[in-house]
Amino acid sequence: MPVIAEMDKAADDNAALQAQARRETLLWGAAFVIGTFGVGILNLFVDLGSALSAALFFAAMLLLFPFVRAGERLQRVSGNGSLALLRYNRRFMVASFAYVAALMGAIWLTKIGSYSAPVYVLIAIAPSLPILLMIWTMARLLQEEQDEYLRSQHIRHALVATGFVLAAATIWGFLEQFNVVPHMPSYWVFPAWAIGLGGSQIWSKLRG
Amino acid sequence: MKNRLKVLRAERDWSQQDLAERLEVSRQSVNAIETGKYDPSLPLAFRIADLFGMSIEEIFQRD
Numbered sequence: 027m028p029v030i031a032e033m034d035k036a037a038d039d040n041a042a043l044q045a046q047a048r049r050e051t052l053l054w055g056a057a058f059v060i061g062t063f064g065v066g067i068l069n070l071f072v073d074l075g076s077a078l079s080a081a082l083f084f085a086a087m088l089l090l091f092p093f094v095r096a097g098e099r100l101q102r103v104s105g106n107g108s109l110a111l112l113r114y115n116r117r118f119m120v121a122s123f124a125y126v127a128a129l130m131g132a133i134w135l136t137k138i139g140s141y142s143a144p145v146y147v148l149i150a151i152a153p154s155l156p157i158l159l160m161i162w163t164m165a166r167l168l169q170e171e172q173d174e175y176l177r178s179q180h181i182r183h184a185l186v187a188t189g190f191v192l193a194a195a196t197i198w199g200f201l202e203q204f205n206v207v208p209h210m211p212s213y214w215v216f217p218a219w220a221i222g223l224g225g226s227q228i229w230s231k232l233r234g
Numbered sequence: 235m236k237n238r239l240k241v242l243r244a245e246r247d248w249s250q251q252d253l254a255e256r257l258e259v260s261r262q263s264v265n266a267i268e269t270g271k272y273d274p275s276l277p278l279a280f281r282i283a284d285l286f287g288m289s290i291e292e293i294f295q296r297d
Contacts (some may be wrong), residue, residue: 105251105261175263175272 047100054093061086076137080130087126094119110170117163125156157216183226190222191215236295239268242286256285 065083068074074082094115101107132149135141141149164184171177195215201207243253250268254261259278266272267282273294274282283290 105254108260172258173260173263174275174278175266176260178272 043103044100047096047103050096051093051100054089054096058086058089058093061089076134080134083130084126087123090119090122106176108171108173108176110167110172111176113170114163114167117166118160121156121159121163124159125153128156129153154213157213160216179230183223183230186226186229187219187222190225191219194218194222235270235273236297237267237270238293238295239264239282242288242293257281 062083065079065086068082069079098107098112098115101111132152135149136146168177168180168184171180195218198207198210202209239253243250248256250261250264254264257264257278263272263274267274279290279294283293286293
């Protein structure tokens, strides 16, 4: 049907714009991942000192701003954006910075002094609060998303991520039980879930 | 489920984005419905039918 083919071509007139937005998103995403992981890896080999290490990590975290902005632009030009996603991105960004600040603050506090048990409890719980904010942010996305197809996609990705975490935690638990792998703290559950979520989203994009 | 969405919007010279804006959904949703990757809910199917002035059965058919 040539008419339809022409129309689809017209609909993809902004294909170049989309490609550019996709490139920018990938670039900033890679910069963010390399920056944050890079500082972490650098810390393993070089003694940067806690102040410089924190400053470098915070600088790398700032790459989250252009990354999220580029992602939002990609969603907009490809007609896949929604108000709920916009809110989700903003809330997640706030939670990410709060997490880094709380974690660094907790590490710093435990380095400079010793406290009573209740204070240690408060210090230890502080970094988990922004993670709870992230979980709430995800729940709000499902509640606020008005586009039923996008909502179904968010739910699917969340289920894949949950399956991934359940499988990974079960396998790791048995490997740990038989001394094949070292103990892994349970706070890794959330990052593992996020990796599953990202993996599902990438897989979905690749499948088209 | 099969549907005639692509043909119907072509008859009206609407792009996927045009249709998405009229239905107040994302372009991704229109694409997923058109390609049969996603079956819309009954309320959305009614909105689609209303937009084209047709019944749901005239737009969506069993495989």
